[in-house]
Amino acid sequence: MLETRGLTRTFGDVTAVDGVDLSVPAGTLTGFVGGNGAGKTTTMRMVMGILRPTAGEVLWQGRPATPADRARFGYMPEERGLYPKQPLLRQLVYLGRLHGLTAAAATAAATEHLERFGLADRAGDKLESLSLGNQQRVQIAAALLATPSALVLDEPFSGLDPEAVDAMADLLREHAARGVPVLFSSHQLDLVERLCDSLVVLSRGRVVAAGTTDELRHRGRVRHRLVVDGDAGWVRDVDGVSVLDVDGGTAVLELLAHDAADRVLREALARGSVRELSPLVPSLSEIYREVTA
CATH class of the missing domain: 3.30.70 (Alpha-Beta Plaits)
Known part of the structure; x- marks a missing residue:
């Protein structure tokens, strides 16, 4: 299970994240929703250890998450971080090696994910030659190829066409089915409703609702x-x-x-x-x- 307790981050006089408690059980898809500036990206960066919390903690399997734990998380940042002038397969293999895969395993995993996203014939092309939607597919593949123990994905469906959305949804379900906790943010509420086992709603840095869709639907009078x-x-x-x-x-x-x-x-x-x-x-x-x- 991936959890946060009282997670808080301030920037000067501004409190961007204010005492966030969330829980992503093993094998579940949890949607993280909120408007622009709600604090979703800041929360995810603290989960990944990119930002240090002002207060609170991130827990993995009931104990404070370590750098070694986070090294096995699959992460897709809001700002995409791939190399535009590098061929797709070469850089995915490189990223897989950074996660500890052998060259052969990284090549096999990268090739499989490019095939899943319909990009096998573009494996030798530079990233900058792809459309923005296809660049997004490669970024997703980079987050998934090293058999992550948890997934933290910031707007993974942004810019994807319906076919790629379906392929991505299938991949996330596969990872959840093997026990991986999956946390992803999205502004596409209909997609979150269709995919997620539970959701967390953030507003002005605070959790204003959390639970399964059914629980939230019946939280007031019917x-x-x-x-x-x-x-x-x-x-x-x-x-x-x-x-x-x-x-x-x-x-x-x-x-x-x-x-x-x-x-x-x-x-x-x-x-x-x-x-x-x-x-x-x-x-x-x-x-x-x-x-x-």
């Missing part, structure tokens, strides 16, 4: 939609119901009493047909807007 024939304005008079909106035969409700749904249904059936009474499951975008408001 809203319901009622659809009936005719006007639904009568629902305002039902005890134990808070009416948020009525538009013709459709109403959005909060059921405040345990038997409120029964009361609503009885009254609705007495007046005609009931087309729908169902919970409204908020999207991740709606949850995000609510917790960061």
Whole structure:
């Protein structure tokens, strides 16, 4: 498990990260979301040991993370760090050797990842000759090729086309399936919702929500939609119901009493047909807007 406890970083009078507690269990994909300037990149840099925390600590397997531990983490920084004038395969092999792979193992791993991303025929080309999206694919391959014990990825899906997004998602699931904790940031909330087992929402340097998607969806009162024939304005008079909106035969409700749904249904059936009474499951975008408001 990869964890942070009370992780804090100040720059002069500015507190960029303020007491962040997060947990990335083994074998899970954890999405790290927040607006620009929320503190995601600073947090990830402290996890990797690039920045020293002002306070707090990073834990690996329940103990303070060491440089040796971090050397086995796969990291993709926000600012891409590959060599633009070096051929793809040569520099991936070089980076694999820095992670302790033999030349043969590094070559095999680099070749496999280039094939996975559809770049095998570009292995001898210089990085600068590739499109930005393909450069992003190579950067991802660099983070993954040394069989990392944990993955910390800053906006790994940025600039990728749908085919590359699917290939990347498959790779992350494969690493998670072998027990690797995966933490990645993204502004693509629909993608985070589709991929992640859990998520952490950061705002102004602080964690404002954390948990599984289901936990976050049910953190407040569950809203319901009622659809009936005719006007639904009568629902305002039902005890134990808070009416948020009525538009013709459709109403959005909060059921405040345990038997409120029964009361609503009885009254609705007495007046005609009931087309729908169902919970409204908020999207991740709606949850995000609510917790960061």
